[in-house]
Structure formats: structure tokens, C-alpha cells
Amino acid sequence: MGVLEGLEPKRVFKYFEEISSIPRGTGNCGSISEYLVRFAREKGYEYVQEKCGNVIIYVPATQGYEDSETVILQGHMDMVCEKAPSSKHDFKTEPLDINIIDDHIFARGTSLGADDGIALALALAEVDDPSAAHPPLELVFTVDEEIGMIGAKALNTSLLKGRKFINLDLEREGEVLTSSAGSLIGRMSVPIKYHRKSGENYRIVISGFTGGHSGKEISKYRANANIIMGRLLHFLGTRVKYDIISITGGLTHTGIPREADCDVLVAKADSDSFEGLIQEFEKTIKNEYRANESNISIYCNDMGELEENVLFHKTQERLIFLLNTVPDGVQKMCQEKLSRELVETSLNIGIMRTDEYRFYLEASIRSCVKTEKYALSDKLRYLTETIGGIYEEDYDFPAWEYKDRSELTERCKKVYTELFGREPKITGVHAGLECGIFYSRLPGVDMVSIGPDIHDIHTPSEKLSISSTLRTWNFLSSVLRSMRK
Known part of the structure; x- marks a missing residue:
């Protein structure tokens, strides 16, 4: 039986x-x-x-x-x-x-x-x-x-x-x-150059974000650690001088990044103000996401004095520009009467990396309208090529x-x-x-x-x-x- x-x-x-x-x-x-x-x-x-x-x-x-x-x-x-x-x-x-x-x-x-x-x-x-x-x-x-x-x-x-x-x-x-939704992967690759420099090494850490699947959870407007890192780097750059050694964030193009970190060099004389700015920025982000992110943690660890390869200033500017202009999250909600609670078009910047030769971002683009998917992909292409980078599409899936x-x-x-x-x-x-x-x-x-x-x-x-x-x-x-x- x-x-x-x-x-x-x-x-x-x-x-x-x-x-x-x-x-x-x-x-x-x-x-x-x-x-x-x-x-x-x-x-x-x-x-x-x-x-x-x-x-x-x-x-x-x-x-x-x-x-x-x-x-x-x-x-x-x-x-x-x-x-x-x-x-x-x-x-x-x-x-x-x-x-x-x-x-x-x-x-x-x-x-x-x-x-x-x-x-x-x-x-x-x-x-x-x-x-x-x-x-x-x-x-x-x-x-x-x-x-x-x-x-x-x-x-x-x-x-x-x-x-x-x-x-x-x-x-x-x-x-x-x-x-x-249809989808595709957008890959942004920007060439970078380094030079040698000494300073106080700080590791900036962003963690505690909820994350989730960029199809199912994107409508919940959860924080993206990669995008927040871009905002932090811009915030710091308008207030103190620093040099980026490396940056990383996210694990997959489909996952909303929960963590990101960035190693930088700071002049010893600016150490105290640098740490204070990180604390100030953390308060700002906690306030912005108070309704849907309860465990945000943004801090820096002083790793001591270090001589290391850092990005040239122009290279660093291009990296920060891209992180602060690239679209992310919900772009449009459906307008049909029966589906207005449904996301129509979205983008998730899921992976962020630097290596010896490039700064790399990988995005998951989704839309239930084919032309909108490609229009959003074109935005990434224009942004990337504007700063001398290369853009590629992969895994194009129909809606x-x-x-x-x-x-x-x-x-x-x-x-x-x-x-x-x-x-x-x-x-x-x-x-x-x-x-x-x-x-x-x-x-x-x-x-x-x-x-x-x-x-x-x-x-x-x-x-x-x-x-x-x-x-x-x-x-x-x-x-x-x-x-x-």
C-alpha cells in the first residue's frame, strides 16, 4: 500500500x-x-x-x-x-x-x-x-x-x-x-592604473544588510551594499583625501549584495576625521533605511601604516563616478490595472571587484517588457564607455x-x-x-x-x-x- x-x-x-x-x-x-x-x-x-x-x-x-x-x-x-x-x-x-x-x-x-x-x-x-x-x-x-x-x-x-x-x-x-520577467547580465569593465604610496591603511566594511534575490525581493527596496559603498566613497572624497587600494562587494549578479569592503590609504594627520566621517555616514544610512534594514553596520578598521599600490586619482574618480551614476533597484512598476504592485523593470548591481587591471561591475537586468530591458542595458553601456570602459551583455533571457x-x-x-x-x-x-x-x-x-x-x-x-x-x-x-x- x-x-x-x-x-x-x-x-x-x-x-x-x-x-x-x-x-x-x-x-x-x-x-x-x-x-x-x-x-x-x-x-x-x-x-x-x-x-x-x-x-x-x-x-x-x-x-x-x-x-x-x-x-x-x-x-x-x-x-x-x-x-x-x-x-x-x-x-x-x-x-x-x-x-x-x-x-x-x-x-x-x-x-x-x-x-x-x-x-x-x-x-x-x-x-x-x-x-x-x-x-x-x-x-x-x-x-x-x-x-x-x-x-x-x-x-x-x-x-x-x-x-x-x-x-x-x-x-x-x-x-x-x-x-x-526577461533578463540579461550586464558586465562593466573599466581599466585602472596604480602607483605606489604610503599612508595609514583603513579597511572600510559595510555589512548587516538583508540582501535577497533580486527578482523576488527587489520590490522591498533593500539596501545594496555596493551602491552604498559608492555613496560613502563620494561622501569621503568631498571631505578628506584618501587613496583606494582595492574594493569588493557582492557574490552573485542575482543576489542583492549584503556586504562590501574597501581598503584605502589615508594621511596619518587625517585619521581621526576619517573615522568620524565613517560614523557620520553610518547614521545617515541607518536613518534612510530605518523601515527595512535593522542591522546595518558601517565601520573602518585601522590596519596600521602601509606602503601599497593605490589607484591613480583619475582612475579613482572614474570608479566613484560609475558607482554613483549607475542605475540600481526598481526602475518602473507595471501600469496595467491588474498588476500595479508588480515590478516591471529593475537592475541589481550584484558584483563589484577590482583586480590588477580593471574595476568590474556585474548587473542583473530584469524586465517583463523586452524593449525596456535593452534600453536599461544601453544606459549601462553609455555610462561605461563614457569613462573608457568596456560593456558586454550575456545570458539574454526572454520575457x-x-x-x-x-x-x-x-x-x-x-x-x-x-x-x-x-x-x-x-x-x-x-x-x-x-x-x-x-x-x-x-x-x-x-x-x-x-x-x-x-x-x-x-x-x-x-x-x-x-x-x-x-x-x-x-x-x-x-x-x-x-x-x-
């Missing part, structure tokens, strides 16, 4: 338990890909298995729906493999140890992989339900979403007929997602742009309201989804994303709501049932 046997909807949890027994961490999707192929063969459905492991299953319409538009149901096969320090689980060979507590399914000691195993289970259950009523379906299952959406990028979209697209990778019930008129969104809203007595929240996300890739490659596609409540994804505390899964199943089935032409 299966652990999930007896839960409703039976078929959904039957398939979810089977899927959970198959090791399918990112980069290890071979077995789950073969499982999906076996399913298609056993049910007599046509299918395509791509070289990378993607699987497309073609499901005929049920009786009376033959003339309806083809609908794509899509999710990804892979899961993020996280485990508790005490866990000895081998994600490459062992099934997940799934259990139930109250209204939730979890995996003992590990992540659950409901992101996005529940998508596979919902889709398979729909086409294995003799009472189901639906249009022609194309089930699209991609590999390795969690490390750059590799499967979605590789998928041959000419194999797809459908232009109604339901992605099943949302972790919040009661919402219908209608857009996601899923919001549509004012979406038949599928309106259908979902109507069906959800009829089922549950309230309208779903129509929203978007300021982060990249596989939907962006499919949106850019399927002309005229009408797309939504839905899913049940999943909490603490990508952690050993991940859990899937049983009752929410039932409601999502009823919602999905009802939307498909409503599509009879």
Missing part, C-alpha cells in the same frame, strides 16, 4: 508517489524521462523523446472535443536536491521518503520535489482519467529547468501545434500567472509579456470564480520562467501558469498542500472541460 493511497485526487497522488520514487535531481533526468515514455507507450499515445531527455506526449481529444484548439500542459522533470545535515539520502539512487503530516506531504530529511513533480502528476492524471473531458493535449515535460532551463531552450517547438499553454510550475494556489486581452486568462478567471466563489489573483512574477522561452518561440501563444500551494521549495522543509492539490486538480480539469468548441 502506497503512502499516499487514499488521498484525493487518487490518480494525481498515485502518479506523484511513483514520480517521487524515481531519482530525478537536476542533471539526472534519464530515469524520469524513460518513465514518461513508458507511460505514453502503455496508454497508446504518440510521443517524442528528444536527445536531451525532453518528452512530448500527444493525447487525442475526448469525444466531442475533436474540433477544439490543442492545449499544451507543461512542467519540468528535475528537482532541486537539498537535504538536512543529518540526512544520508543518496539523491542519485534512492527514492524520496515521503510522508504525510496534517494537510501536507513532505520528504523526510530532504526536499520534496513538488517543484515540479506535481506538474507531471497533474498532467498524467488528467489524460488517465476515463471521466475527463478535454481538447487535444500536448504534454511537454522538460529537463534541467533548475540550472538554466536547459530543456526548454533545447526543445524543438516546431513539434508543437498548440497555442493555448498552461504551465503547471506555480507554487501559489488562487493565482493565475500571466507574465514573467513573457503581459497581454491585455487573453482568452485563456479570462476563461481561467471565470472557471475559478464559478468553482470557488471568488476571483483568482491575476498576477506576474519578476523572475524568469520557462514560459518566457516558449512565449518567444510560439507565435500567438496564449499562456497562463497555475499550481497548488508548495511551501519552502528547494529546502528540506518543502511541503505540498493536499487540499490545495485537490482544488488545483478540479480547477485544471474544469478549465479543460470548458474548452469544448
